[in-house]
Amino acid sequence: MRSKFLACLFCMLFVGMGLLHAQPERYPKREFRGAWIQTVNGQFKGIPTEKLKQMLIDQLNSLQGAGINAIIFQVRPEADALYASQLEPWSRFLTGVQGKAPDPYWDPMAFMIEECHKRGMEFHAWINPYRVKTTLKSELSPIHLYNIHPDWFVTYGDQLYFDPALPESRRHICMVISDIVSRYDVDAIHMDDYFYPYPAKGKDFPDDASFARYGGGFSNRGDWRRSNVNILIKKIHETIHELKPWVKFGVSPFGIYRNQSSDPLGSKTNGLQNYDDLYADVLLWARNGWIDYNIPQIYWQIGHPVADYDTLVRWWAKNTENRPLFIGQSVMNTVQNADPQNPSINQLPRKMALQRAFQTIEGSCQWPASAVVENAGNYRDALITEYHKYPALPPVFDFMDNVAPDKVKKMKPVWTADGYILFWTAPKYKDEMNRAVQYVVYRFDSKEKVNIDDPSHIVAITRDSFYKLPYNDGKTKYRYVVTALDRIHNESKSKSKKVKL
Secondary structure: OHHHHHHHHHHHHHHHHHOEOOOOOOOOOEOEEEEEEOOOOOOOOOOOHHHHHHHHHHHHHHHHHOOOOEEEEEEEOOOOEOOOOOOOOEOHHHHOOOOOOOOOOOOHHHHHHHHHHHOOOEEEEEEOOOEEEOOOOOOOOOOOHHHOOHHHEEEEOOEEEEOOOOHHHHHHHHHHHHHHHHHOOOOEEEEOOOOOOOOOOOOOOOOHHHHHHHOOOOOOHHHHHHHHHHHHHHHHHHHHHHHOOOOEEEEOOEOOOOEOOOOOOOEOOOOOOHHHHHOOOHHHHHHOOOOOEEOOEOOOOOOOOOOOHHHHHHHHHHOOOOOOEEEEEEHHHHHHOEEOOEEEEEOHHHHHHHHHOEOOEEEEEEEOHHHHHOOHHHHHHHHHHHHOOOOOEOOOOOOOOOOOOOOOEEEEEEEEOOEEEEEEEOOOOOOHHHOOOEEEEEEEEOOOOOOOOOHHHEEEEEOOOEEEOOOOOOOOEEEEEEEEEOOOOOEOOOEEEEEEO
16 A cells, blocks of 8 residues: 555656746747737727728737737627628727728728738637627617527626527527638637626626526536536537637636635635636636637736735646646736835746746736737836747647648749848648648858757748848858748748858
């Protein structure tokens, strides 16, 4: 018995140590570096088309400069659309009036996909599944689904929602997602923390009639509500992957799954809970493979009395359920709170060190993107000079695809009217999952050992099959290395060429 006990103890210790890097990478080559651009706050409402396009370009340029490699852009805040949709009306958060098309006409999602991909960034289409009105004062378009099927919706507090219990609600939401995925070159579909609504004090969600009709197999209403959301999440995942198996489905839940007071396996926290209050069983979704990544919103500071950042990061790192985990960071909370062990600085250094200490944490996402752009508390400066000093490729989702594309072909430097250009040809491919969609260009001194695991040598991540060389006087020899990436960021073997610059 004693030997079995020691063996089990050793295994537990080994697994626990496996969560941690032996030595955290200062500059990881693979890391998710996302940023959320929200529209529900009205920051783009009523802005003329060309001015808004320029605002978005300026934001993307700033975020690209800060090392961001994924943009999560809100395209469906209130069962409406910041894209051309036949299923839902144009969003009031774009034009000021729901159902009113932009004039002059443009498609913000198509525009953002093109601009993100130009910059080597992923585009994640962020939708809110159930919410229809953020306030009852807002007016719905005459063509809104509510005016056709008002019986599909419920009012709770000052907001209007799809009834999550209805098969019709789920069918419509999946139709919307199917429409987006089939018509747009998105890299992911994303949902944030709004499932069943945040509870209003003294008010229960008004689903008595639905429970009487559909809750027959459940004695506990909480279990039934969780089941309703589970069914939707599973259907969404199936809908996406049947259409395009390379498109990811991710969620960004509230930062607490369950408190220990509710579940011994929960975190040592005392706040609102995903499982019990929002009916979102995030761990089940990950365990069953219904989501492809998870970004819990850990928007509190280290030392928070109810929801300590350090406690929650460690808890999520141990409860990934074998799905990629990224940390949702609040820029403002981070810069407005001092490091408890060094009050002269903010909490960014300690938060980044903690995030990168765990092998199971593969990156982070910044909330909101505008705070990074505005360089609140020198946050953007810190990303540029230290934490995102060198480019990073997003993690490979190897459970979706782990086969790399073939090497690039016919690599050759050529003098052109536009300068000295390194050209190459895309590798052949058998199916879309194997197609090269991006290329990584590395530069090394001529006698330097080629090490493509070192991101300091990355000079470009591009969708073009060429790269303009920085010609000087033709006296210095360099080795350029090019690899191909598929849609899941599997990287091919390298092809190299020596050039004199």
